[in-house]
Amino acid sequence: MRMIASLLCGLVFGAGLLISGMVQPTKVLGFLDIFGAWDPSLAVVMAAALAVSVPGFRLANGRSRPLLADQSFWPSKSQIDRPLIMGAALFGIGWGLVGLCPGPALESLATLSPGILVFVAAMAGGMTLHDYWQKPQPKLRNEAALAEADG
Amino acid sequence: MANFTPVSAAIGGGLIGLSAVLLMLLTGRIAGISGILGGLLDWRADDKDWRIAFIAGLILAPLMAGWMGYGMPTPKLPASWAVIIAAGLLVGFGTRLGGGCTSGHGICGVARLSARSIAATIIFMLTAIATVAVTHHLLGG
Numbered sequence: 001m002r003m004i005a006s007l008l009c010g011l012v013f014g015a016g017l018l019i020s021g022m023v024q025p026t027k028v029l030g031f032l033d034i035f036g037a038w039d040p041s042l043a044v045v046m047a048a049a050l051a052v053s054v055p056g057f058r059l060a061n062g063r064s065r066p067l068l069a070d071q072s073f074w075p076s077k078s079q080i081d082r083p084l085i086m087g088a089a090l091f092g093i094g095w096g097l098v099g100l101c102p103g104p105a106l107e108s109l110a111t112l113s114p115g116i117l118v119f120v121a122a123m124a125g126g127m128t129l130h131d132y133w134q135k136p137q138p139k140l141r142n143e144a145a146l147a148e149a150d151g
Numbered sequence: 152m153a154n155f156t157p158v159s160a161a162i163g164g165g166l167i168g169l170s171a172v173l174l175m176l177l178t179g180r181i182a183g184i185s186g187i188l189g190g191l192l193d194w195r196a197d198d199k200d201w202r203i204a205f206i207a208g209l210i211l212a213p214l215m216a217g218w219m220g221y222g223m224p225t226p227k228l229p230a231s232w233a234v235i236i237a238a239g240l241l242v243g244f245g246t247r248l249g250g251g252c253t254s255g256h257g258i259c260g261v262a263r264l265s266a267r268s269i270a271a272t273i274i275f276m277l278t279a280i281a282t283v284a285v286t287h288h289l290l291g292g
Contacts (some may be wrong), residue, residue: 005177006201010208011215013170013182013254016214017279018223020163021156026227030154032276039154046257048164049171053262054174061263065179069232072179075260077250078290080270087249088256092275094241096282098228101253102184102246106206107240108275110213115228126243127189149247150191150268151255 002068014107020045023107025099032096075150171259174205183255184209220268233284 021027022045030039066072095101100108100119108116171182178201180187188241191202213223228235246252251260256275260268 006204009174009207014209014212016166045164048161049168052168064282088271088274091245092278095278097238112219122239123243126240130247132214143267149186149252
């Protein structure tokens with residue numbers, strides 16, 4: 001059931017990116033290009049997503065546990081630290097270079113476009129590089145380690 | 152603002168928000184794509200099943216749309232392989248270091264009113280805007 005729920009959520013997420021046009025790098029770059037022919041669509045996407053997720057998360061937070069799992073994994077970090085600032089800054093540069101963030105990049109694998117395949121391989125490489133650089137801690141098992149990520 | 156598409160943006164955004172809420176209500180997970188993929192690539196993690204299912208759904212969406220006659224056009228990327236690879240590395244490394252991307256920080260984190268995520272979202276928006284300003288206007292690409 002948990003697998004089916006995850007699959008359906010991925011499907012709905014993908015439909016949202018598709019309908020909003022955010023799978024198109026040119027559409028995203030149109031938003032980021034505030035000195036050119038600015039396209040505010042991405043701001044509307046975020047505002048609409050928040051209009052649903054703010055009350056939805058409030059509802060989820062009030063429940064003791066999720067419907068199909070034993071516990072919820074709410075991000076635990078609250079500090080604005082150096083890694084957060086550096087990481088967000090680097091991500092933004094990469095995002096601005098081609099107009100692809102992780103969601104649309106993975107979804108675009110469906111097109112089998114060579115450029116997308118190379119981008120996703122490089123993105124996965126960047127993630128792995130980070131994990132190695134962070135000195136792997138063999139004893140730190142999944143949940144504790146992963147709960148550290150915000151999303 | 153000739154390219155502005157507020158209606159489809161609002162419908163699509165609403166669906167993205169709905170997906171994030173459903174994933175949390177049903178499975179207790181944050182719909183942050185870099186976190187979902189990062190956990191899949193992290194050899195320490197043993198909860199890969201739901202991550203694979205979510206990503207499969209994400210890839211299935213345009214395929215299903217294609218079967219219904221709404222095919223997804225091939226994304227337009229820069230001509231330079233070096234730029235594509237550099238961007239991919241920066242996005243991968245940066246999202247792991249910063250703990251999230253547009254979905255995990257920008258939607259889920261901001262929806263939780265997390266100061267951390269609001270800061271991350273402002274920072275990656277600013278560096279992305281600056282990058283586009285440099286590549287599109289200063290360098291005339």
